[in-house]
Amino acid sequence: MNGTKKTAALLMASSMLLLAACGNNNNAGSESGASPSGSAASGEKKPVTLKVLVASDWLKEKKWQTVFDDYEAATGNKLDIQSAPVNNYMDLVNTRLATQDAPDLLFYWGQEAKIKQLQPEKNLVDLTNEEFASRINPAVSKYFLKSEGKLYGIPVTGLSVGGVLYNKKVFADLGIEIPRTYDELLAASEKIKAAGITPIYEAGKEGWPLQIFTFNAMANVLQTQPDLMDKLNTRQTTYDQVPEYVDALQRQADLQKSGYLNKDLFSGTYDMSLEQLATGKAAMVVQADWAVSPLLEKFPDAEIGMFPMPWNGDNLAAISDPNGLYVLKNSKNVDAAMDFVRFFGEQEQLTKYFNSVKSIPTWTGLTVDLNPGTADMNSFVESGKAVPFFNSLSVVEIGDYQSLLQQLYGGQMSAKEVAAGLQSNVDKGAKAAGIAGF
Numbered sequence: 001m002n003g004t005k006k007t008a009a010l011l012m013a014s015s016m017l018l019l020a021a022c023g024n025n026n027n028a029g030s031e032s033g034a035s036p037s038g039s040a041a042s043g044e045k046k047p048v049t050l051k052v053l054v055a056s057d058w059l060k061e062k063k064w065q066t067v068f069d070d071y072e073a074a075t076g077n078k079l080d081i082q083s084a085p086v087n088n089y090m091d092l093v094n095t096r097l098a099t100q101d102a103p104d105l106l107f108y109w110g111q112e113a114k115i116k117q118l119q120p121e122k123n124l125v126d127l128t129n130e131e132f133a134s135r136i137n138p139a140v141s142k143y144f145l146k147s148e149g150k151l152y153g154i155p156v157t158g159l160s161v162g163g164v165l166y167n168k169k170v171f172a173d174l175g176i177e178i179p180r181t182y183d184e185l186l187a188a189s190e191k192i193k194a195a196g197i198t199p200i201y202e203a204g205k206e207g208w209p210l211q212i213f214t215f216n217a218m219a220n221v222l223q224t225q226p227d228l229m230d231k232l233n234t235r236q237t238t239y240d241q242v243p244e245y246v247d248a249l250q251r252q253a254d255l256q257k258s259g260y261l262n263k264d265l266f267s268g269t270y271d272m273s274l275e276q277l278a279t280g281k282a283a284m285v286v287q288a289d290w291a292v293s294p295l296l297e298k299f300p301d302a303e304i305g306m307f308p309m310p311w312n313g314d315n316l317a318a319i320s321d322p323n324g325l326y327v328l329k330n331s332k333n334v335d336a337a338m339d340f341v342r343f344f345g346e347q348e349q350l351t352k353y354f355n356s357v358k359s360i361p362t363w364t365g366l367t368v369d370l371n372p373g374t375a376d377m378n379s380f381v382e383s384g385k386a387v388p389f390f391n392s393l394s395v396v397e398i399g400d401y402q403s404l405l406q407q408l409y410g411g412q413m414s415a416k417e418v419a420a421g422l423q424s425n426v427d428k429g430a431k432a433a434g435i436a437g438f
Contacts (some may be wrong), residue, residue, distance in 0.1 A: 219389075
């Protein structure tokens with residue numbers, strides 16, 4: 001954007017915010033934030049302070065602060081950033097909505113099952129007809145940020161891609177080619193183990209990283225069974241009745257039995273997995289590319305690459321829902337909040353942001369330098385060889401899946417029992433939501 005256009009855009013944004021600040025801001029019931037009635041008594045600008053709610057974990061990992069600073073500098077408005085740990089975040093959001101203490105802007109997940117919990121028709125501004133909606137990456141808008149076909153959020157992170165992160169030096173030193181089939185992955189793991197290096201590091205203590213294996217594996221299953229999630233979401237079948245899913249769980253458990261995982265599995269953390277991979281003490285980590293930036297920040301000289309989960313030779317990347325930004329419909333500052341959303345969605349801001357995070361853009365028309373690993377996976381996304389994590393396509397949240405996987409590794413549950421446990425989680429959630437068929 002040239003200087004003249006940028007100045008004009010900022011003047012227009014400031015004028016809109018002046019009207020929002022000085023007019024009648026009671027926009028309850030407005031679908032998209034009606035223009036406030038009334039006018040300012042004087043020509044002086046009255047700054048608006050927008051309450052922004054965001055998970056503290058995300059705030060540490062993402063680089064939104066630059067956008068926040070640019071917005072405040074451009075408009076004179078302030079952002080009151082309020083946060084809570086991600087483990088308690090959903091409960092806090094629901095409490096704030098129930099007590100009519102909602103923020104103006106909400107950073108939240110992009111899965112439809114999670115969006116539905118917010119009662120979007122009641123609480124969120126419909127963004128479907130906004131200009132920026134057409135500029136969202138189709139790989140995102142097809143699956144995420146929507147409920148009942150309506151767009152309620154914009155993507156504010158990159159498109160995270162699941163697969164296998166690997167240490168290029170370890171692979172090169174041992175003469176290992178990137179595996180394309182699961183048998184080739186096992187053969188590579190055996191060779192790495194023989195060299196005294198941990199083939200695959202799993203962060204069993206935290207639990208959530210254990211989910212990525214089946215998220216990746218199921219992307220390959222969904223490639224050959226594109227209607228499988230529809231059948232699961234209508235209970236025409238159940239997870240324990242899907243042999244490919246049970247098989248994926250068994251393969252995961254067998255990695256430990258074969259000695260291909262770290263010995264400190266149950267005390268291993270996410271940060272430890274990145275350190276072990278970066279230093280070559282482990283050769284692979286089954287993860288998503290969101291791990292690349294924090295890894296390179298601590299270990300800038302690490303040689304890291306990435307490949308899709310090896311399965312049948314024609315492998316797909318698994319993609320995770322991006323974090324979204326939502327406007328609360330009953331906010332007293334709907335127009336100012338919408339202006340922030342539009343500001344975030346400007347091409348100049350998006351280009352600056354995505355070149356700082358170096359992840360696959362969730363918006364079109366951007367030229368971005370990608371991180372190692374992420375760059376390896378981008379061709380799969382661009383060619384359409386990417387399927388969302390299966391939990392992102394579930395009609396309801398899948399519950400405490402990670403504890404089931406911890407029990408799988410601990411030997412307390414079989415693969416079939418984990419699949420039945422997952423189905424039990426889904427059944428409970430679907431019944432509570434009143435979904436037909438459950």
